[in-house]
Amino acid sequence: MLKTILTGLTALLSLLIASLVVAATPATSAHYKIVTGQERGTYIQIGADLAKYVAQPAGIDLEVMPSKGSAENVQRMRFEPGVKLALVQSDVYQAYLDMANSGNADAGTTIRPLRLIMPLYNEEIYFVVRNDSPMKTINEIKDKVISIGPIGSGTAQSATTLYHLMFNQAIPEQNVQSLSNEDAIAALVVKKIDVAVIVAGQPAKLFTDMNPDLLSQIRILRLDPNVSETTRAKETYFPATIRQSSYPNWLKDDVPTLTVKAFLVTYDYGLRDTVSNLNRFADSLCENFDTLQEKGHPKWKQVKLELPPLTKGWQYYPPIERHLRSCIARRASMSTGNTSASVQQQQQPSAPKANKRPCSDQERLLLLCGK
Template sequence: MNRLLNTGLALAALLCAGAAAAAVDYKIVTASEKGTYYAIGKDLARLVAPEAGINLEVLPTSGSAANVKLLRYEPGVKFAVVQADVFQAFVDRSGAGNAEASTLIRPLRVILPLYNTEIHYIVRADSPYNYLHEIKDARINGGLVGSGAALITHTLYRMMFGGPVPEAQASFLSNEEALVKLIGDKSLDVVVVAAGQPAPLIANMKPEAQKFIKLLKFDPSHPSARQPLSTYAPATVRAASYPNLLSEDFTTISVGAFLVTYDYNTRGTVDSMRAFGRALCQNFERLQEQGHPKWREVKLALPELGPGWSYYSPTARELRACTPKKRCSNEERILGLCN
């Protein structure tokens, strides 16, 4: 009996070891650990990747522009969360003949459009600024070089005011460093945080924060908004996202986010990516229920993309054929009606 038991345990151990060995190690590049992109990556690693036989490591980065390069060149990086305007900026520069931009962006492919990322413009509570169109002469921190926040800050400024942010008024600090300077020595006037609401950095602030900071509004009807609205979209920041800071909803500006990969064609990688697409389909409801609130804004539909953008065929086929698992109620389980 003991021999049989030992044999059974040994066999079970071998099977478990074989299953573990079969998993592949991939990485996803996101943004700051306190940002929404990082939370999205953690959700995919926890709720999707294991079913696809993938050990998915979530890497914090400086943001979208850095993610494009990491996806292109960093070993093991198979997924990236990229801001739409960053991706488009590379496409535009590629189309204009920039060889480096072309090398970076041409082999990249979209797995799934995600959600709109709200752009939070933070100022001191006693600031004279209340709207984005009032910050022309402000000292602005757009985030780290390579981040999506930095690109949108400078792109929006140029669109709204007809020129670049003056060098003397621009800084490229992390959000945390910038907020210290905003409130501490007051050497900054505006800190820009690009993160889907609720952005952890802001949501985790205590009620006392109302004494020190406020968020700027975006006025879509203001003349300066005309050009930005050709690329970006208005979005509602909900008081429920930041109950310690807000008493009512207001309008800001937002930009789309995409889950992106490379145009892999080796059999093993294609098989893993196809399995990821199936697992994403089958676990999508779990993502919406157990993941970051932003998952509730995501759809598995694959809308038409603009020129220079393409879907990754192996995952696209899986998602277009997707029939998500129907969740089983307790009553159905008791009656034996669940597969």
């Protein structure tokens, strides 16, 4: 009898311990995706850090997906099942809003339900040329053959926007190449193009992992602060510095350039489970922010845990905003601005209809053209 009682108590105790372990462990039923950037870019490393140091402690299995870049990320964030997070450049996000405000229905359908989680860091814009190129500064790229990056990438948006700002005209069609970063460097070396525009947070894996012999054949154009082209470029972009310390085996000095802001983006979800999971993600982001800065990509050291005021048309995702603002207050940081937006019931969206008229260059860059 005693043996039977002890056996029963042991079984009960084991069951109790198991239930406590389960209760203490976050549920891992949420399987989400984050769309990032090219395989050797900074975005994909930032996504991996979010998956490891933020999503995993929150009980979320976050799959890090490579992509061509920001414009593709906006499309996939909006229409691809399972994609709950995206990394997007500020100029790409604004370009969608501008297209929507100009009356483009597809752009409005795509961008208006998206919401920001928080700003991240500035990405440097590299204008790469051959070592034997006569060009020294960015304002000299007019009428040169330029790789702007793949169509659908944030790089393509930045390159075309910058060119238009600097020279008051589009890049001549015959001078445009839409190559990946790796292919652009290869084309540059064999003199098929004159300039490769690359947008990446430093230190960029593309350059840190590059063969020294290849690195010795290329260099970066400098930003000249005294020319009118730079003045016009600074209407949208900001001066920055590519530091020699980021690439000690390549650069001899710091190189002045321009920069664009990266944002973490989601959708205006309303389903209870999705909101709950994203709230856990927000809490984990707050709790593990110091870990991100300590163990993640060096760019995390430039990220501030803050929600600054947004320009017209930009909105934070309300549930996460509330959690982050509460967290920011607990960390005795300054809370700025306040945005509000109603949480809509999540619905499976339909892809934009194909355009019946000819597609503009801007629509093509933002992947708004009918297939």
